[in-house]
Amino acid sequence: MTSTASIDYSTQNGLDLMLDIVEGRSPGAPLAKTLGFTPVTAERGHVVFHGTPLQHTTNPHGGVHGGWYGAILDSCMACAVWTNVPAGSAYTTLEYKVNIIRAIPQGMKVEAIGTSDHAGRSTGIARGEIRGIENGKLYATGSTTCMIFKIP
Numbered sequence: 378m379t380s381t382a383s384i385d386y387s388t389q390n391g392l393d394l395m396l397d398i399v400e401g402r403s404p405g406a407p408l409a410k411t412l413g414f415t416p417v418t419a420e421r422g423h424v425v426f427h428g429t430p431l432q433h434t435t436n437p438h439g440g441v442h443g444g445w446y447g448a449i450l451d452s453c454m455a456c457a458v459w460t461n462v463p464a465g466s467a468y469t470t471l472e473y474k475v476n477i478i479r480a481i482p483q484g485m486k487v488e489a490i491g492t493s494d495h496a497g498r499s500t501g502i503a504r505g506e507i508r509g510i511e512n513g514k515l516y517a518t519g520s521t522t523c524m525i526f527k528i529p
Contacts, residue, residue, distance in 0.1 A: 386528045391462035395419040406452065414449045414489070416456060422493040424456040427510070429486050441481045450475055450505045450519035453491030458501030458523045461493055466527050468501060473521040479514070486510040501525055 384394055384403055397403035399416045409415055414428025428449050430441040455470050462468050481487060487507050495502040501523040507516040 386467050387465055390464045391459035391466075391468070392419065392421055395424065395456055395460050408448065409452060412445060412448050414452070416453075417488075419456065419460055421460050422457055422496075424453050424460060424491045426453045426456075426489040426491075427486065428489065430481055430483055432483060435483065439483075441483060443475065443477060446477055446481070446507060446517045447473070447475045447519075449487075449489040450491075450507065450517065451521065453489040454493075454503040454505040454519060454521040455491070455523050457491035457493040457503045457505075458496050458521070458525070461496030461501065462525055466525055468523045468525050471500075471522045471524050473519055475517055475519045477517045479516055481507070481509075481516050487516060496525065499525055 396419050398405045399419050413431055414426050416424055417427050418425045426449055430445050434441055434445040436442045451470055451473050459468050488510050489505055489507045491503055491505040493503045503521050505519040
């Protein structure tokens with residue numbers, strides 16, 4: 378089992394921690410591996426994940442489950458907020474919203490783009506979108522509010 382316990386929030390800021398995950402120096406969230414997505418770029422206020430929903434991410438009708446859209450959007454949006462969090466602090470999602478525009482076919486490669494619009498002492502706000510990598514079509518959008526807090 379992969380753990381995020383090796384992440385040291387006390388000495389690194391969120392951008393450095395996110396870059397460690399993108400560059401393979403730290404483990405990412407185990408959920409991302411299970412659901413088939415991974416962060417590929419990170420800069421202050423902006424994170425991109427790539428993902429491919431497979432059969433194990435479908436609903437009983439064979440379509441990609443709405444939870445998959447939510448998981449990749451929550452990840453890219455919250456991580457975009459994280460890139461603005463100072464050392465000694467962490468973040469968590471308070472709420473998020475997903476708007477599914479069209480169905481993502483199983484096996485199609487997509488990118489989820491998260492952009493932070495605000496990150497203060499106690500809250501962060503971000504928006505996201507899922508687009509097809511090859512066709513550029515918009516498949517879903519989202520928004521989030523995150524809580525930012527000091528690590529005791």
